[in-house]
Amino acid sequence: MQELKNDTYWILISDQLPDISEASKFVQDPSCGAVNLFTGMTRNHHDGKTVTGLYYDCYEEMALTETKKLLDAISQEYGLTKALLFHKTGEAPVGEISLITALSAPHRKPVLEATEELINQLKEELPIWKKESFERESLWKEEQLLKKKEQQS
């Protein structure tokens, strides 16, 4: 488990995430008219196959520092007041929340745009890996990527 919490940021990388109401409460501020709360959860299908669950492996110390870098850059670019990111590690059964982001700013446009940017960036940068369990096998995403590349060539 890795955590950074101060007046502006709350980052948590853990196998147990707090309730989303805590996330929403943290980013609220009297100067802010907009809070954008996003949750990502395990869905029950991928590429036409039934998914029975996910497992997240994580280089936790680096995930924390990379998240801090992302929040620094995005907060500055969009003028955010507070920012929060929680990411689950370990087992994530279907329907369970594995990602929470919450951003606040005086007006709505920056938080809407910043949320999309943050999620796109975290999918590229955070050292976190997903293993999908299907009905007959469990595969890391990289194994699936390599299979696809082999089929294409």
Next chain:
Amino acid sequence: MKISVIYFSILQKITGKRQETIHLEQPGNAEELFEIIAEQYPEIKKYKPYMRVSVNQEYLPFNTQLNPDDEVVFITPVSGG
């Protein structure tokens, strides 16, 4: 010099290890470290075209020169979120 290598995800599956200490007989960079490890676990070579490397928890180029007690992680494509 001693380098600590941590394996995650598919690389942990291939190597069967979370962490190991590699002894480099002479100064080297992350690319050379990868070659040493790949001799032991040839299957990891097929992931190399998609791989990044972190040294002491920071993404750096493969030609980064390593220092004693560095922590190195070979980072296959990430899939968080």
